[in-house]
Amino acid sequence: MIDPLLADSGLGDAEDDDFDAIEEPDSLLPDHRYLDRELSWLAFNQRVLELAEDPTLPELERANFLAIFASNLDEFFMVRVAGLKRRILTGLAVPTNVGRAPADVLADISAEAHALQLRHADVWTTQVKPALSDSGIEITEWDDLTESERETLGDYFQAQVFPVLMPLAVDPAHPFPYISGLSLNLAIRIRNARTGRQEFARLKVPPMLPRFVAVPGGGEILRFIRLEELIANHLGDLFPGMEVLDHHAFRLTRNEDVEVEEDESENLIQALEAELLKRRFGPPIRLEITDDMDDVTLELLIKELDITDQEVYRLPGPLDLRGLFDLSRIDRPDLRYPPHVPTTAVAFQPGDSNERPDVFKAIGKADVLVHHPYESFATSVQAFLEQAARDPHVLAIKQTLYRTSGDSPIVQALIDAAEAGKQVLALVEVKARFDEANNIVWARKLEKAGVHVVYGLVGLKTHCKLALVIREEDGVLRHYSHVGTGNYNPKTSRIYEDFGLFTADPQVGRDLTRLFNELSGYAIEKKFKRLLVAPLHLRRGLLRLIDRERKNAEAGKPAHVRIKVNSMVDEQIIDALYRASRAGVKVDVWVRGICSLRVDLPGVSDNITVRSILGRYLEHSRIFAFENDGDPQVLIGSADMMHRNLDRRVEALVRVTDEAHVQELTTLFDRAMDDGTNSWHLEAGGVWTRRTEDADGNPLTDLQDETMVQIQRRRRKRSVR
Template sequence: MKKNFSNNSEYINRELSWIEFNKRVLNVSENPDTPLFERLKFVAITSSNFDEFFMVRVGSLNDQVNAGFNQKDPSGMTPLEQIENIFIYAKKLIDRQYKAFNDIQKELLGHNLKFASVEELSEEQRDYLQRYYIEKVYPVLTPILVDKRIQSPLVFNKSLNVGVLLENEKHEKFFGTVQVPSVLGRLVEVPGEGDMREFVSLEEIIKLNLEALFSGHRVVSSSCYRITRNADLTLDEEGAEDLLETIEESIKLRKWGAVVKLEVESGVDEELRSQLVDLFELSGDYVVDINGYIDLSFLMKFTGMQGYEQFKYKREEFQMHRAFKSDEDIFRIISKEDVLLHHPFESFDPVLKLVESAAKDKNVLAIKQVLYRVSGNSPIVDALVKAAESGKQVTVLVELKARFDEENNINWARRLEKAGCHVIYGIVGLKTHCKILLVVRMEETGIKRYVHLGTGNYNDDTAKLYTDIGYFTCNPQYGSDASRLFNMLSGHSKLENMYKLSSAPIDMRRKFERLIDREISNAQAGKKSRIACKLNSLVDYKMIKKLYEASNAGVKVDLVIRGICCLVPNIKDQSENITVRSIVGRYLEHSRIYYFYNDGDEEVFISSADWMTRNLDRRVELLVPVEDEESVEKLKNIIEINLKDNVNAKSMSSDGRYMKFKGGDKTLDSQKYFQERSVKENSIDKKLFKPKYSGINIG
């Protein structure tokens, strides 16, 4: 009998699942085995993650509340209930974040590094700060006094400010504010005694000088504060005459979105707190009290100090895949075999080399590529510009709607257009998120197409920090599919009759459903069945229902999900055959791999897409079957080792919480394993190499 999966208790709320993910990020900073500066980095990342979460997710929920939208999500909560729960759980996690930071500070003291308060400084140090203030800080400050003429001061999104309650000679009270200038460093080092290095925050230096800054007024109280605004941009693409200009205008509006969170220092004067709450039209529930420096993202820059390598991860040498170690022409290398790279353990350089070689090669006729997020000084963009300037046909889809990269992508788009590239901006209503590069080359036997397909962006910076998969092939069927995809993107033609690739939003969802249905049928027929997937997020409720159906049929389902997971595992008669684990470590887990046992005729795919509704229905994505034996075994091994990780991995329980693995004689850090394996494998002569992966144990 088919089970009805409609009970709200069968889904975990997306937003609370994300907070659980950010907790796992913070866990790295709480781990004493993590180097000290790396612990500070993860404290900073936790702050940055929260900023984006509140700007986008809470901003969107806030819009729903203001529009009177009260429909419950699949977990059973209305938008307002979700916001209320978000603040309850977020405040708890923020308190924990500051405890972690305070614990790290105590350890840093033992290494002669100190975040000092002004009260702890000597007279000489305070004199130094006063000179620093007069010479460097005061000239860039803009104090604002709020009176009847200025009802609402200009307070920028995510800017740090000092709010001041002032009193004049008539004992009238006013609110004043001054922005802590972001053009200056957040920390100022003061000369110390002996080996101790002491740092004071810029806001504390400003607070020391408020009486002079607001001369003629008495400072009653002061407190740092920071607001987060709704940055969930909505675009009318249909009505936009110029998409670039429309997005540029919407970026400006980000600064003035509705306030969704106010951070204030703990112990702030109640009258000043009330002024801030009224100023930004908030309820007290939207206020977060901070026990320490507001906005710890500045710690990322602090950890870049030279001379403290013992407090950082050992710098790893990313290996060149053995196929690309020779000086042989890259087109000949790819012609001989498909090659699968596992970043960052295997270098991203071959991807750069393919674009750069294509730009120079006189036999290359055309280069086509999708750019979603690229680095600040992108060598790929440089190569595409050179290719266009040399007369090659260069087509680049630049996704202008890549959130928080819009401005960067607009600049790249204009540069590419100026060089003579054919720049396209995708399809109205859809983001183009697939990762694909096509090089068309004239050879002795005729036209040949070289394709690179990946799970991550063409960004040489993040390729050193994210785990991703890249796949090179000149298989003509993949080449044909790539050409059809680009024709669809540039000419808005119908995408059909693909040989190998599946695409969203056209047929990827149906493809996944068929693959899962096949495992269900095999299980019901008494055959072995297995699904194992590595992805970033599982949110789509149709996919979750399908996985519940597979579990009930007896299919073993193992999921490695870094971030959000709305599926509830380990529930009898629902998901007892499903396991979920998350890996958060030195590198950001970003690759998407989908494995289906298929009664022994295994199929493995890589993809740009997670199992989220936006990926399956509102984005252009690709699902790529990987077929050559060595690459298949390599992907299977990645999943297998991820499933054995008991250092960076945590297992999800049926209440949505994540628990560390207990016991076991051997520890396995998957990221460390892949780094060591990459060194070992890529030092082997290609002629002697044979795959030695153990594969997934079906059992």
């Protein structure tokens, strides 16, 4: 049976046997044709660090990138490194995507992560901290304070900090305490004045208190001291009658990846809640210590935490620089990116009467493509669902929820719709990593309001971003659909770059109706008209589309593949791109994070170009564009090119058919790949090189700034009319 999408795309003669031939290993492709995915991820985080090193960026933004680097690395250890260790310990270790033993990859990761963490600490100490100080924000040390300042901070300590501290002694009567993951701690050695014996104590730095405490009386200069520094200089108050011999900061990372074995008969919510409790007690995988920690204290920690020397990270600076997120409360707009207010998409702008626009009327006229955060989430996606909730002609709303904010107006709109008597279906993916607890809360709140809440299919995460509104118009039911590349999350929509397509196309409406019915029922087996859906059809469809470009190139026809994703890892997709490149197809890959594709394979990757763009906004959209002999086929959606997305998740791509939208997407892509754009270039050996200036030293174009200006200009042009 032919996939209707591909038949519409000109592949109606592609038989399954032909597809099987595409999948066969190609003896002309070299054996070592992939980059290690874990090391490629570390290279991505290095690109984040390079933004913190950029002196042309505002100082508080540089501090923010240091915090992002630290947060990213924490998650990498909690999930990726933890997974490798688990496979090694359980004897289930299989070779990685480059054919190496997990133990060897773990050693490579350790070496690279050590180097990056040292670089990270140095960037803070020698670059960003001094730059902040020059701009009037000083992170000071206790020894640099005046006596008056110390007394004032001492009063603050006694009133706000001391009451919540919990020192835990370690002695025959007090076993070594449990150290929670990602907590910042002080390891303290003390001498009992009565017995003369040395003791050990652990003190957790309270995570609910501000990490940076304001030093009063600084005048125009804002001065702060780290919370752990303040605590360390008042340890005598915590151990009266004891002599404090030494103290050192340390921090532990644990395996916090959730593994839920699903079964049709068990309650997924209960199983997940039980697993979340276990997460707190995952085995240690990284110990960070300050570089002045003495051997006695370190040996005790290694012994009690059952951790290896390889897993110890000795750092020359403060630990847990995620705390730099705390500086976001400082009111210094001159040290941040200039403010940007998203515009309302032209189709959704109010008319001359300035009345609230009718979203359904606008979508009914023509498909609407919205580009966040340049165009407003609130006046598009949120307005779409809120209007649906209050519209008496709307009969039903169906939506997927993967990650959403704690005070989500999206969730509230679904609740309002259910309370208004509409049929509402919410597919809540409670297994969204590190958002599990939040999603469980919202799932229960939705259920109490009368929303039909389902949790997807056994063994699959539902990652697609879909919303469907059924509206009665003149006795006929009409479908209004939204297919997006990003989550229904108003908060992240301000910093995540994403696309969303609104359409009243009945074909898309029928596709989504069938897909939602299958998601709330059983396995996804059907094929669709304008959607490519994983896990059954997405990989196969993309392979055919790539192979069509290969055949066009061999026939002397125009051929071009453009793919924008967060991660490019899947070997079958990569091999298809290699085959296309070898046949003469121009292949452009725009990737934010991991890229296992190589560009240094003579005769294989000669026509492949890979770029990465990081900046003010997190590039998150996924775009797949194929030249198709002059009739471009473009799809957008939720899927990255990873095994989990193609094989173990429900993903959806929608084909964009409006010529103006196709042009907008391909033009954006071409600007990103242009040598005149500020970006990172993937080069031989998996090395990423940042290009910020041309040969004459002139700054290259910032794509995100340029897009901001162009969309603002588009709005002004509309208002002039």
